[in-house]
Amino acid sequence: MSVKPDFAPSRDQTSEPEVRPRLRTRAAVGFAAWSLLLLVGFIVGVARFAVGPYLSREIRGRLRDEVALAALSVDVETVARLVADEPQTGPLYESVVAQLRAARDRITGARFVYIVHQGADGKIYFVADAEESPEEVSLPGSVYDDAGPLLRQVVGSLASPGVEEDFYVDQWGTWLSAYAPLRTADGTLVGILCVDLDADNVRSQESAFLRLGALALLIAAPLAAGGGWLLGRNLTAHLGALVTAVERVAGGDLNFEIPLPPEAEAAQLAAAFNVMTRRLRELVATLEERIAERTADLERQTAYLRATGEVSRVAASLLDLDELLSQVVRLIPERFGFYHAGIFLLDESREWAVLRAASSEGGQRMLARGHRLAVGAQGIVGYVTQTGRPRIALDVGEDMVWFDNPDLPETHSEMALPLIVGGQVIGALDVQSRDVGAFRPEDIRTLAILADQLAVAIANALVFAQRQEAMRELQRTYAQDLHRGWSDFMAQLSLRGYRYTPRTLEALGKGGDGVSAAPLTAPRVLPDNTLLVPVMIGGLELAVLQVRRPPNRPWVDEEISFALRTAQELAQALESARLHQEAQRRASQERLASEIASQLRRSLDVTTVLQTAVAQLGRLPGVAEATVHVTLPDSVAPAAEEVSS
Structure with missing residues (x-):
C-alpha cells in the first residue's frame, strides 16, 4: 500500500513563528519555483533509491506469505491420492480445483494457481489447475516444460515457501512465481502449490516510481542549478545547508x-x-x-x-495408547502456551466421556479419581461428544454450557474439539487457558487439524492393542496345546533318554538317571565342568543335554554355541517326530471310524448293528471291555438290551 503524505507545513504542524516574504516579488516567485522543483526531485530520488527496493521486497514478501497461507487451505491427503492414483478428473480433482480457485481469489493479483509434482522420471507434471478457460487450463498429468528456475531446482525437495528471484518467460507470458510445499502428516512431499503473478502488474508499481523519479530529477537538476545562480550568492549558504540536509536524509x-x-x-x-x-x-x-x-x-x-x-x-x-495420550497432552501446552490439555475417550456404553490423559496438576488429580463427564449433560466436553461439533468459550463466565471444575480454578477460556474416526465420535480434545479470549482463529484451525490426526492415531493404537491381545491369546493357546500334546506323547514313551560314553550307548528308562536341577532357559556349566543345555520348543523344555568333560578342559563360547545349535536342531526334530506320530494316530482313528461306519451300514438288524458297534470299539488300543446300553424314555415300557464283547 502506497502512502502519499502532505508535506505542506502549517502553523499547527511546525510550531515555528509566522514569517512573511520580504524579497521582491520576482525573486520570491523564482525562489519558490526552484525550491519546489528541488524538493520534487529529492522526494522522487528517495522513492527511487529507498522506497522502490522496499516495494519490490514487500511485493515478494507478501506473495510468499500468501502462498504459504494458501497451502494450508489445500487438502494435502486428497492431493496425495491424486498423485498416487494417477491424476484424473473426478470428485477428488474437482474438490482440489475448488480449493485452488478460492486461494486464487484471496491472493492479490494472482493469475494462475496450480499444483505440480515431480514424477519418477524427474519431469514436472501438473496435478490440478484453477484455470477455468479450456484453452489455458493445464490438464492433470501433462508435463510442465516451462517451469521457472527455482521450481526446477527445488521441485523434489522444497522445504519452505519461496519466490523466484526474477521474472521468467513461458508460453503464457512473463511471470513472478511463488511456491509452497504440500506435505502429508508424516512429512512426505506430495506436491508444490504454485502461484503466478503477471509481470506487468508488478512492474507497473515499480516503474511508476522510476519514471517519476527520473523525470523529476531531469527537470529539477538544471532548473535548480540555474535558479540558484540567478538568485545570487546571498542564498548560497542556505542552499548549501538544504543540500546537506537532503544528503543526510537520503543517506537514511x-x-x-x-x-x-x-x-x-x-x-x-x-x-x-x-x-x-x-x-x-x-x-x-x-x-x-x-x-x-x-x-x-x-x-x-x-x-x-x-x-x-x-x-x-x-x-x-506411538502405538501404545497410554503413552500416545501422555505425550500429546504434554506437547500441546509446551508448544501452544496453554496451561491445561486433556483427552477424553468414550466408554463402551457411550454414555460417559472418561478422562484418559491430562497435563496440569489439577488434571492429574482428576485422573487419580477417575474423572468422567456425562455425554450431552455436563460441560463443553459433554456437548462436543454428543454433537460432534467444536465448542469454544472465549470467556467461560459467559458460557452457559461451561462446567465449573474445582480442579481447574484458573480457567478463563476453554476449547473442546471432537475426536472423530469414520464418522463416529470417540472422544474429545480439551484445551484450557488462563487468559480471556486466548484462542485466535489460527489456534482453532491448527488444533482442529491436530485433533483429526490424533483421532486417527488413537484408532490405530486401539486396533494395535486388540491385535496384540489376540496374539497373546493365540500364543497361550499354542503353549497349552503344545504342553498337552507333549504330556500325552511323553506318557507313551518307555524311556527317558540315552547316555553316551566312549564305550557304550545305553537307554535311560523312566526310572533312569536324570537331571534333577530346576528348569533351564539357557546353557549352564556346573561346578564339576558339566554343560547343561535345554532342548526347548515354544518355551517348553523337552529335554536337557548333559555333557561332562574333565575339569582341566573348560568350556569355551564356541563349544557352548555348538551345543546350543545342536539342542535347537534336536528340538525341531523331536517336534517333527511327535507331529508325525500324532498325524499317524489320527489317521488310524479316522480309518477305524470309517471301517466302523462301513460295518454298521451293512446290516439293518438292530441286534447285529449293536453287536458290530461294540465289537469294533473293542479294537481300540488298550480297550478291555466295551458295552452299549439301549435306554427308552419313561413313557415307553422299560426294556433294555445289553450286548457285550
Missing part, C-alpha cells in the same frame, strides 16, 4: 532537521523541509510496525506448523 538520517535561518523565505523553506522529514519518519515508523506485525504473524504461524508437525510425528510413531 531522517532525524536531521535544518535550523531556521533569519531570512523569512529561507525559514519557511527550512520549516517545510523539517515537516517533510517528520512525515517521512512517521511513514517509515508505520512501515516498520507493519513489517514487525507481519513478521510476528509469520513466526507464530511457523511455530504452530512446527508444533503441529511435532505432535503429528509423535501421534504417528
